[in-house]
């Protein structure tokens with residue numbers, strides 16, 4: 001068997017929402033298809049991937065470096081030793097040939113996007129949903145049959161008032177979510193506190209509401225917010241300071257008793273390890289949000305999970321960023337604490353399979369081999385446009 005083509009295109013992921021640091025009016029993502037000569041049900045197996053959200057499309061790096069390396073490799077260099085399936089670990093070595101360590105830039109996103117498509121193909125070739133394959137290979141066959149998910153939204157957008165925020169969060173609860181996340185840091189502290197109060201009226205109490213500052217604050221402002229948030233007993237306070245400011249995280253953790261969440265902008269096991277070594281985070285309460293797609297893919301994420309175990313952290317503290325089905329499978333297969341969900345934003349990439357209702361904050365995974373992109377009707381045209389006429 002061999003990989004016959006690796007296709008990529010840029011898709012729009014834009015909307016008028018903004019968090020405290022960026023708006024998403026120009027946001028894009030790369031869609032990737034890994035085409036193989038393996039035939040299942042009369043069709044060649046194709047794996048699909050996209051680059052999560054929050055980082056722009058990676059077309060240049062994909063076209064100039066990553067894809068040519070894969071296509072130039074001997075077929076066997078990308079396969080398992082018994083030659084029956086693709087080996088994402090070997091593929092990662094090929095994709096990262098002649099790349100220096102550290103300073104990850106955006107290549108980690110490009111590699112992670114292809115990695116998603118490779119794992120989709122691997123699971124389809126094996127005839128299994130990805131989460132079951134992962135559980136069998138890496139988690140003593142202990143898959144979670146349902147995964148905790150929370151509804152991320154609560155963005156700022158033009159004309160949106162507190163009532164608009166309340167209506168949005170109410171829709172999430174009506175869909176079956178039991179917790180929501182909203183943005184802070186894009187308004188004054190006073191206005192944010194009024195927004196949070198309005199949100200709490202809908203969700204009931206702080207246990208059902210997380211807030212996300214998107215790394216907007218310096219340490220002093222983060223501490224001011226921490227003091228104001230402390231009495232609310234929130235689910236978590238996310239990215240209070242810059243992702244690489246480990247001492248800043250430690251200062252906030254020392255002052256704020258409630259759970260902190262962070263990690264979506266750390267893009268390698270080595271960066272995650274620095275956070276664990278120096279960020280003052282607490283294994284009994286804090287949440288780690290490393291996104292497997294933004295950070296070199298599942299191959300690297302497995303290294304990160306190993307590192308966390310060495311540092312004495314349970315995998316249940318991990319709730320990945322990105323609201324994609326890939327991380328949902330990883331959460332179910334590897335026994336993570338849950339996964340983010342974007343029920344309304346970042347469409348058509350946000351959200352899970354069309355027929356997967358949320359019940360009391362949990363979602364079950366479809367039985368289809370692979371990741372299940374095919375079960376999200378509005379998403380598939382993004383990939384179909386990529387492969388049309390090529391297979």
Ligand SMILES: O=C([O-])CC(=O)C(=O)O
Nearest residue numbers: 019054152212214321322
């Ligand atoms: O607004 C964003 O960039 C997304 C984000 O932080 C999240 O999902 O936690």
Ligand SMILES: [Mg+2]
Nearest residue numbers: 212238239264
């Ligand atoms: Mg965030």
